[in-house]
Amino acid sequence: MKEIQMVDLQSQYKHIRRKIRKRVKNVIKHSAFINGDETRIFQQNLAHYLGIHHVIPCANGTEALQIALMALPLEEGDEVIIPAFTFISAAETASLLGLKPVFVDIDPQTFVMDPKRVEQAITCKTKVIIPTHLFGQCVDMGAIMEIAEKYKLYIVEDACQSLGADYILREGSGQLQMGPFTYDYRCTDKGIRKKAGTIGHIGCTSFFPSKNLGCYGDGGAIFTDDDDLAARMRQLANHGSTKRYNHRCIGLNSRLDSVQAAVLNVKLPYLDYYNRKRQEAAAFYDRAFISCMQLKVPVRCQYSTHIFHQYCLLCRSERERNALRFHLENMGVPTRVYYPKPLHLQEAFAYLGHKAGDFPVSEDICKRIIAIPMHTELSAKQLRYISSAILDFFD
Numbered sequence: 001m002k003e004i005q006m007v008d009l010q011s012q013y014k015h016i017r018r019k020i021r022k023r024v025k026n027v028i029k030h031s032a033f034i035n036g037d038e039t040r041i042f043q044q045n046l047a048h049y050l051g052i053h054h055v056i057p058c059a060n061g062t063e064a065l066q067i068a069l070m071a072l073p074l075e076e077g078d079e080v081i082i083p084a085f086t087f088i089s090a091a092e093t094a095s096l097l098g099l100k101p102v103f104v105d106i107d108p109q110t111f112v113m114d115p116k117r118v119e120q121a122i123t124c125k126t127k128v129i130i131p132t133h134l135f136g137q138c139v140d141m142g143a144i145m146e147i148a149e150k151y152k153l154y155i156v157e158d159a160c161q162s163l164g165a166d167y168i169l170r171e172g173s174g175q176l177q178m179g180p181f182t183y184d185y186r187c188t189d190k191g192i193r194k195k196a197g198t199i200g201h202i203g204c205t206s207f208f209p210s211k212n213l214g215c216y217g218d219g220g221a222i223f224t225d226d227d228d229l230a231a232r233m234r235q236l237a238n239h240g241s242t243k244r245y246n247h248r249c250i251g252l253n254s255r256l257d258s259v260q261a262a263v264l265n266v267k268l269p270y271l272d273y274y275n276r277k278r279q280e281a282a283a284f285y286d287r288a289f290i291s292c293m294q295l296k297v298p299v300r301c302q303y304s305t306h307i308f309h310q311y312c313l314l315c316r317s318e319r320e321r322n323a324l325r326f327h328l329e330n331m332g333v334p335t336r337v338y339y340p341k342p343l344h345l346q347e348a349f350a351y352l353g354h355k356a357g358d359f360p361v362s363e364d365i366c367k368r369i370i371a372i373p374m375h376t377e378l379s380a381k382q383l384r385y386i387s388s389a390i391l392d393f394f395d
């Protein structure tokens with residue numbers, strides 16, 4: 001059996017090697033490494049896939065969030081609501097821009113931002129909410145958009161882990177009012193859907209190699225249906241300029257280079273297939289662990305598909321989780337903890353004055369969660385091996 005990895009990018013590459021080589025070679029041949037055709041084509045391809053007007057490619061997911069926040073009419077000290085349980089990027093960029101990250105606790109079932117907590121955290125300084133569609137499943141965006149409309153807030157979606165996931169609005173067709181937006185929908189047999197990251201004012205994603213759509217280096221993108229925001233974000237990503245050597249505002253150098261765009265142009269048509277492979281592996285795990293009393297399998301909410309950027313199990317205690325990790329390591333099964341520490345207890349945010357106990361759900365989940373191997377190349381044999389290694393521990 002092949003060595004088990006958390007993510008197996010090499011095996012994935014083997015299936016698309018010829019296409020990748022041809023396309024990357026072509027970039028080198030033409031030497032348009034920055035702002036070349038591949039990048040322009042990728043914008044169009046991704047916009048089409050997402051069903052959105054504007055896609056602005058940029059250097060990585062963190063800068064996507066930064067550019068999104070820079071594009072909004074915000075002032076120093078304005079508050080940005082962010083889940084306490086996620087990767088640091090959103091809170092980090094808010095902080096860098098002189099905004100105040102305001103953390104909220106998560107839903108213990110789905111691990112994503114709890115809309116009830118969001119409403120409780122709103123003050124007269126709140127301007128933005130950044131819901132993270134964590135592990136590949138959407139936040140309850142219907143509830144978030146209602147809050148956005150009620151309090152006139154901007155929504156910037158962190159879709160770094162959920163590219164291709166569907167938010168399911170409802171069954172039926174026609175026009176739908178959600179928050180400040182009116183949507184026309186074509187109905188599918190599985191209800192009305194929107195892609196994660198296309199529901200709020202701005203969506204952000206990352207093409208970090210291990211993401212569901214990963215390139216071979218750093219990459220990111222921002223999406224919006226708003227023409228003005230799109231123009232502003234395009235300018236911000238390009239040194240605050242629309243015309244060469246003419247800078248209208250302070251921006252940054254944030255680009256997706258042509259080699260990465262070429263890789264993404266090859267991989268984007270596989271994204272749905274890749275996500276399906278992840279869902280199949282998740283279904284296998286579910287069946288294996290559903291009757292194991294010591295473990296809780298990931299909960300699927302009805303308003304979202306789950307594309308399993310991570311497959312995270314919940315143990316009964318921190319001690320049991322750590323012992324399980326040790327046992328699996330000895331069996332050749334790698335595991336990770338996403339995330340071992342909530343944001344409010346990170347040293348970097350000590351200046352906000354939080355203490356243990358402030359966000360009890362996030363703190364509890366950090367102690368008990370464990371991510372097991374999840375990628376597009378898991379064989380039936382590997383899945384069987386991983387599952388029995390886990391069940392053996394509890395026998």
Ligand SMILES: *Cc1c(COP(=O)(O)O)cnc(C)c1O
Pocket residue numbers: 060061062063086087088089090132158160161205206207208218219220
């Ligand atoms: C990966 C990730 C980011 C950051 O993306 P980079 O491209 O690494 O900067 C931000 N938020 C979440 C939730 C992520 O998973």
